[in-house]
Amino acid sequence: MKQLDAAEKVVLDRDDVARAIVRMAHEVVERNADRDSPLALVGIHRRGVHIAGRLHAQVAELVTEPVALGSLDISFHRDDLGRRPQAPVVHATAIGFALDGATVVIVDDVLFTGRTVRAAIDALFEYGRPARVQLAVLVDRGHRELPIRPDYVGKNLPTSFAERVNVRIAELDGSDQVTISEGSNGGVVV
Numbered sequence: 001m002k003q004l005d006a007a008e009k010v011v012l013d014r015d016d017v018a019r020a021i022v023r024m025a026h027e028v029v030e031r032n033a034d035r036d037s038p039l040a041l042v043g044i045h046r047r048g049v050h051i052a053g054r055l056h057a058q059v060a061e062l063v064t065e066p067v068a069l070g071s072l073d074i075s076f077h078r079d080d081l082g083r084r085p086q087a088p089v090v091h092a093t094a095i096g097f098a099l100d101g102a103t104v105v106i107v108d109d110v111l112f113t114g115r116t117v118r119a120a121i122d123a124l125f126e127y128g129r130p131a132r133v134q135l136a137v138l139v140d141r142g143h144r145e146l147p148i149r150p151d152y153v154g155k156n157l158p159t160s161f162a163e164r165v166n167v168r169i170a171e172l173d174g175s176d177q178v179t180i181s182e183g184s185n186g187g188v189v190v
Helices: 014-032 047-062 115-124
Strands: 008-012 039-044 068-072 103-111 132-140 152-156 163-168 177-182
Touching (some): 008 014, 008 152, 014 132, 039 115, 047 132, 068 115, 103 115, 132 163
Parallel strands (some): 039 103, 103 132, 132 152
Antiparallel strands (some): 163 177
């Protein structure tokens, strides 16, 4: 790990993030090479959308057939709406392609409890019935509350509940970086 300051440690820098996405793209293509169903990547708002866009660009370079790209808002599918102090920020869902019979790779920045992914699956099925659903995450930090396992992982990052994983993406934050810091809620910067 590279030291950022006393409170925050860099675990993935810009080059590490880029390499992880390239590696995951190769894994997606390899795992789905023999499938007859069309391939689609769907990013979960917010950071998952940008990671999906990058992953899509890499996958598109490796295959000859078109790969669909979409985004998914899960705000009203969360199971903690009543527990959150603020109303959810709603983003547009953009799925301009048929999901029926497709292989859909849901993309997010961090897998923690599994509740975001569960909400994403619920939201996704409102738009169609994919042949299969896979999961790609930049960081898997463990601590699952639901039986959810990623198919593609940029970095396994065992953490304690007292630690916070901070994912920064250039499109939103000005730089690409994953850090760990001490945090009171063990959450993820979103």
